[in-house]
Amino acid sequence: MKKLLCLFIFLLCAAPFFAHSQPSDVKSLETSVQKVIQRVYKASVYITPYDSINKKATGGSFSGVVVDTAGYILSAAHAVKPNNLYEVTFPDGRKFRAIGLGRIPSNDAAVMKIEEKGSWPYAEMGWSSSLKKDMPCISIAYPGTLAAKTPTVRLGYVAETETSEGFIRTTCLMEPGDSGGPVFDMKGRVIGLHSKINLSLEDNFEIPIDLYRKYWSSLIRPASYVSLPAAESFAGDFHASALKAESVILNLAETLQYTESRMDKSVTVIKSFVNGSDRQILGTLIDLKGLVPEMILKGKSFLLSKSSMVGDEPLVELKQGVTRIAQVLKRDEDNDLVLLQVQGKINGGIALKTVTSDSVTFGKVGKFLVSPQPIGNGVVGVLGNTQFAIAKGPTAAYMGVNTSLKDGRVVISMVQPRSPASVAELEVGDELNSFNGKPVSKMEDLSLEISKHRPDDTLSLQLVRSGVPYNKQIVLKPRRLNERHIAYRFTDGRSERRDGFKSVLVHDGKLKPAECGGPLYDIDGNFYGINIARVSRTSSLAIPAATLSKFVKDSGLAGNLQTPISDI
Known part of the structure; x- marks a missing residue:
């Protein structure tokens, strides 16, 4: 009875912690973001050129937003050509x-119109003249690397x-x-359309919505x-204030910060030697009570992380x-997980x-998510979509x-930074x-030889530096093809294994690549999964929580465990 009373008191105190310890303005902002998404999501469309002879969409996708019941769509001039046909896909398919x-190439504004008659979901046009510095805004569009069939949300x-x-x-x-x-204000109105970027993650440039009003005819x-x-001329914004x-x-x-400090008890640093170099990644501490018999768990701790x-x-770094030493019990190459x-x-x-x-339904999209870090503040973002698959790239x-x-x-x-040669x-x-x-006698000799090999092959080079011969073993790495755009050269860099996931x-x-492997709340x-790439x-990207649970249940854990030695 005493144990039950203690448990009740603990639950009574602990349960409302997260719900009531958030600053009210953060919760209010989260609620506002989700309301905007619910209101305008259906108007954000995926667009591809359309081949009228072969009756099919062709490559080169981009995004747009429907702004009235007549089917007018705003987009970017660098993607749209007058009188060309396009296939428009709504989020419902x-x-x-x-x-x-x-189209006006000088300011990148363009318009298209749905040919069929119908009643279209649409978003209202706002006023860029009403914008204020540091005002929240929401992007709902179709980033190409994800190839998702529904738009992805980002907050800024x-x-x-x-x-x-x-x-x-x-x-x-x-x-x-x-x-x-489209980019929306917190009233769910279109204030700008995505146009271009610079190398910095802070530099995302939008076509002001007022240009569409100014040159509408x-x-x-x-x-x-x-x-x-x-x-x-056009009327001003009655709701600017x-x-x-x-x-x-x-x-x-x-x-x-305070909320994240309660979450970071489940994250740690893992160091190891992989493919010829020292690597560091995060790990997520898991409690297997109820999944594995108590007698097997005694004196042991378990973590999940990014296998590659x-x-x-x-x-495993227990504290600074x-x-x-950790023992590898099981790997799941499909989901890039290790137990x-x-x-x-x-x-x-x-x-x-x-x-x-x-249970990550559409109603969860837009929720604020925290990726706790062992040292310093966590990384905060918003849930951008429901679950989807991401195909393996060439x-x-x-x-x-x-x-x-x-x-x-x-x-x-x-020598490219962070490359095998580096x-x-x-x-x-x-x-x-x-x-x-x-022998290497021509510049093409090297590229020709590399083309015969696969990623992770280990090759031997014989070189000369300042007149002194030396040898090196090189582990080749995968390079994604057709990725020369500035968007793929951002400072943080991308994970080496970042695709081929079913959910x-x-x-x-x-997140930086070395900050993956940790939990996502x-x-x-509420636990959502483990950051994987x-x-x-x-x-x-994160592997959903239910996938993690299934991996552990299917791992044959009981047969792999070793005898405990001590408590920490």
Whole structure:
């Protein structure tokens, strides 16, 4: 009876912690974001050129938004051509044909119209003249790296109401595929359309909505304007005074610091040697009570992490400077998961028994998510979509060097950062003598030999540096093809294994690759899954909680466990 009373008191105190410890302005902002999504999501459309001869959509997708019941769609001029046909797909899967109308390349504004008659979901046009710096805004578009059939949400704020080039600069992350996609204010009105980016994640440039109002009569006629057409006057925003800056959005991680500190008890650092180099990734402490007999769990602790970043003899950092060897119990290559056992009991962990289904419905999209870190503030983002699959992209093996001829010798002229060549400490000026015993006499000899190999093959180079011969073993890595756009060169970088998943969640938290492997929570303390990859400029991926639970249940855990040695 005493134990039951203690348990009741604990639950009474602990249960409302997350629900009532959030700053009210953060919860209010989260609620507002979700209301906007519910209101305008159906109007955000996926667009591809349409081949009328072969009766099918062709490559080169982009985004847009329907803004009235007549079927007018706003998009970007660099994606739309007058009188060309396009296939428009709504989030519910319905497909219709549209025709390109007017475009103004100088400000990147363009309009198209659905050809069929119908009643279309639409979003209202707002006023870019009403914008205020630090005002929250929401992107609902179709980033190309995800190839999801429904639009993905990202949250940001207005960083500049008007740049020197006449664009709006926001922090809503953007990449190819998003072009022409809408950005909304907190009243659910379109304030801008995605246009372009710079290298910085803070530089996302939107076409101001007022330009569409100003040149509307010209834009609804099929023409491409070399110079600006005649401008029109339009009424101002009657609700401008209701729009406001919200300083809380400028640093959500700092605002949620106390909440995140309660979550970071389940995250730790894992260090190991993988494919010739030292790697570091995060791990998630899990509680297996109810899944495995108590007698088997005694004196042991268990973690889940990202398999491709964990070697065969990993070290788990229990606290700063204190590590312990972990045993690899099971790997799941499809989901890039690894299950680890550490001798000794570490208190805490996520109770996987309570996970019964993923239940990440559309109503959850837009919820604020926290990725706690062992040191410092967590990474905060919003849930961008429901579960979807992300196909495996085309890859090729690469080493990461450019070469040139110098006095008849092939020498390294460039070493790509974070490439296999960089890891192996090759340097500009090194002379290449042979590759797997084959002489290198022409620049194409090296690329031709690499093309015969697959990622993760280990190859032998014979080189000369300052007149001194030396040898190096190089482990080739995968390189995704057709990814030369500036969007793929952002500072944080992408995870090496980032695709080929059957079911993932996506959020816009700016995780570095080494910050994957840790848990993902909402701000009410609900566990959503484990961060598995930074997939692109706009998106991080997580393996859903129910997939983790199934992996552990199917792992044959009881037969793999070792005898405990001590408690921690």
